[in-house]
Amino acid sequence: MKLTVEGLNSHYGPAHILFDIGFDVGEGEVVALLGRNGAGKSTTFRSIVGLVAQRSGRIMFEGKDVSAKPTHEIVRDGLGYVPEERRIFTDLTVEENLEVGRQPKRPNAPHWTREKLFALFPNLGEMKNRPGGRMSGGEQQMLTIARTLMGNPSLVLLDEPSEGLSPKIVEQMVDAILTMKKEGVSIVVSEQNLHFARLISDRAYIIERGRICFGGTMAELDARPDIRDAHLSL
């Protein structure tokens, strides 16, 4: 397994947010984490990369337990994270944003260069020197993914990549994710949009109120419309 999460519990202050979350991701697989707003998708991702201080549980990445490591070490091990809010450095240019994400080559992961990323996201190549603050939402979404890929991750946590994007940009996003998969990057993508998830994912988990309540292939999910209707808004 590429990534195995077991018994993950997280708290914000006195509030218990995640309850015994567990899921796994195979080598080169694309797994969707589906759930409504506030179900705990983002908190799951933030907990995995160590951005939530109060968390417990086991997070095995490439066979090693990374749950005790600080964020930057987890990321340097090859576990990339793309936040939902995008968090572009607005004062920095596109090229400088990419530079912040740059990490050395990794033997077991595809190597991304600026040129390769500009080929994947042609819009970015046309605005290398534009400050991040003067880009559209879709362009920022591309930049935040490209920035994480500059770290040559072997697995990426993609938090709601289709949120708030126009249908045309969503199409580009699907192509980009499929290209990443083809290159060999394992991906966990959190989504509210089942149609989008179906286009890219091999398997899916459903999270509701901080608990995993379904896990299986996309076909298995389609066979259970009751679960789909109870936990996802379509």
Added chain:
Amino acid sequence: MAFYVVQFLTGLASAASLFLVASGLSIIFGVTRIVNFAHGAFYMIGAYIAFTLTERFSGAFGFWGGVVVAALAVALIGVLVEMVLLRRIYHAPELFQLLGTFGLTLMVEDLVVLIWGPDDLVGRRAPGFKGAVDFFGQNIPSYDLFLIVLGPVVLGILWLLFQRTRWGVLVRAATQDRDMVAALGVNQKWLFTSVFAVGVFLAALGGALQIPRDAVHHAMDLRIIVEVFVVVVIGGLGSIVGAFVAAVLVSELNAFGILIFPKISIILVFLVMAVVLIVRPWGLFGKPEAAARKTPGLTVNPWRPLTSNERLAALAALVVAAMLPLFAGNYALTVGSEIAIFVIFAVSLHFLMSVGGLASFGHAAYFGLGAYGVAFLAKMAGLPMIVCLLLGPLLGCMGAAVFGFFAVQLSGVYFAMLTLAFAQIVWSIAFQWVGVTGGDNGILGIWPEKWAASPSHFYWLALGVAALVTIALRIAVFSPFGYALRATRDSVLRSEAVGINAKRIQWTAFVIAGTTAGIGGALFAYLKGSVFPDNLGISLSVDALVMVLLGGVETVSGAVIGAIVYKALNIWLVSQTDLSKLVLGGFIVLIVVVFPKGIVGMLEILAQRRRKSSPPGSSLLAKPIESAE
């Protein structure tokens, strides 16, 4: 004409060091969000070490090498400080960071005296820049010309460093979003350490380069830090270009201010700063900050008025205190009076900073103004004591009304820096305007009238006023005004949304706190029989902060306990050791790092634990709520 040109060039030369120190402060703040009060101390150590090295090693290489090595050595000290102290307080509220680094400054002041002695040290001239250049009959030291060139060169180097290197890109990214930088695999710890090292290097270089111009002495840290605070408030914290422009502006204002107001040259800088703050509160080149972290806010315990039992206990304590003259001697009574006066001072600051969320670093200004008010009325107008005591604090009130108006336009660290700068301005006026204030000699012979002259009578007077003031401010905390003030503290936006005029409420609180401090100062003048500029000085302002902190920032009346414990400790300490600043500084650092909740705060936690274990029902209320962020 030539004279004015020379004056202008002198100003430019002074700007160089100021710019180096201010840019270092700005860079550190940008990434770590810490306003490094110890920056002046690093500047001073840089000057001292450079002095020693340039004396030891002769020749041009000895001098320039000494300057650079001194700056590098201080940067190394800075790295140690960052790793040992700052890493522990990055997540603390900004007040604790300011105080912690101030404690460090105090320690350094005693250490340099211990190592280099108390006398001014006059350093070597710079080899190659010993002479002067003739300019239409006026002399310009060639070293000044060197400094004039150096400023823009350093600005250029910094620009290249931040725009053209990976380190610079990372620093700029971290300035905007530290967590995201970590989430891209960058080790924040070392990024912070390296930024701190660069900032300290610049400060120390600024200090080292001053030795051919100025004597090295152990008070140069406070003088530069106040100027630097003024520079970053004008230029905008976090902007290097802003630091450069403002450093030039402030230096020129100083250079020409002397010609216009020879007695009180600092007035001109103040006027310009006031204008900038009204037009652009975040500085000429700064950016409006998002709402800063709240000053108190480790946890928020719901405040409540005292229960009747607690009221009885407080009354009993007051009665016991009032019986002190029955068994204590005159010295103990004088100490008792002084402690009572400092209780007034501490509760006034507590009102501003815990209730209002406005941590003033220059509260002594209003204490001292009250004292000077009494001195003017008693000595010049010859008014009776009662009238002086009633009218004297009005000077504190007026000072607070003027400065408070500007100060409440800002919040957080800007507020702290601005109040400090204001206090220093008042101090400079008291110090420079010898004709009116007596300057350093102060105003002597302000003695109480017969009815209050004996130590026991004066003690009862001070104790009674302290009790009244404490009660009055407590009532204010639980009055509608207090609710409104606390609302502006917790969220300015939300309080304005329910119709509270936040700025006016805060301004009123500032004036109340300033007037109350003035009452303390008025009594203090009679207790000591004299007033001096030190009554408005920074160290007194910090004493008040430490008292509030020691008692517990988040408590309603911890300041009373904090004032009693701290003042007693302080008086005892000064009688025991010459290194009181070293001990005191270490003490402050210790409180900040180990006991951030203070004495009363700790007691409350203990009481809560006990309460929590007996009735399990109210656990939700007893649990500390994390500050919402």
